[in-house]
Amino acid sequence: MTARDRSGDRWLDREAGPVVRPYAVTKGRTLPSGGASFGLIDVVIATGDRAPEHFRPGPEHRQILSLCLRPTPIVDLTSEIDLPLGVVRVLLGDLASEGMLRVLSTQKQPMTDQRLLRMVLDGLESL
């Protein structure tokens, strides 16, 4: 039996609020380990490496990995997984420091990136 019905909705009513306090899944940690930073629109991917002996991925870690088999922007991942952004960042930090996930692209200077700006302009004009 799964926790989802046929339409994909969760059994629990969202309005009821979380059953587990959000930062319980991070064991109270509010910042990613290793000082990693994860921007909202950075793109991440699962590396495919196995978990090292000393690290036991929790259900939320495994859920993230399953959603990152392809390059995935962190904001889409967070929206999909329905955990708060701060929690997702801590879990991403765990996976990155164990070599199970890496950041593929990150936005540093988008305002001066003429190639990116041109892509956005062309995209918008084609709508």
Place this chain on the structure above:
Amino acid sequence: MDSNRFDGALAPAGAAGNVPSTAKILISGGFGVGKTTLVGAISEIRPLRTEEPMSDRSIGIDDTQGVSAKTTTTVAMDFGRISFPSQLVLYLFGTPGQERFWFMWDELAIGAIGAVVLADTRRVADCFASIDYFERSGMPFAVAVNCFDGAPRFEPDDIRIALSLGSDVPIVLCDARQRDSVKKVLVSLVRYVMSMSRTGSRIGIG
């Protein structure tokens, strides 16, 4: 074993596929000015939950007296997502309106290409805070005047004076409900950012 399914073995490193390019535009303005309407007119709306550790900025705003264990504050927000055939995904983030969420602005501003400040001519002062923020942080922005039914119409030049905007800041009259109108606003912003960065690079070389 099910519990081992996602230990990583299922993700061959070669399955990376194409890495999408991602870009972000902020949509700002006073409460009830039509930010959500604007985002919804042009993009797919998706939910985002944030539960951020309390920052200095929310101390004194979130009353924590008698709730000593409360160390995080919850912000539920929506964002817009437009995905283009060119492997580009453009995200539109509305900036939270209430003061207690100011700490979210810095987070949202990182990596943005620019911002749209949505203004209502009946309550022009409501967008001052947004304009101040973007001017201070050096974020390029365009002003979109949402032409509500029955609201007084002004020429862009009058609005420029009322908001004391520089002569280069684009001002676009728009209807936040209309996709084509919103598209025009975003195109004006991106053209403006492109022209700014070209000027900037000339200065850099000189």
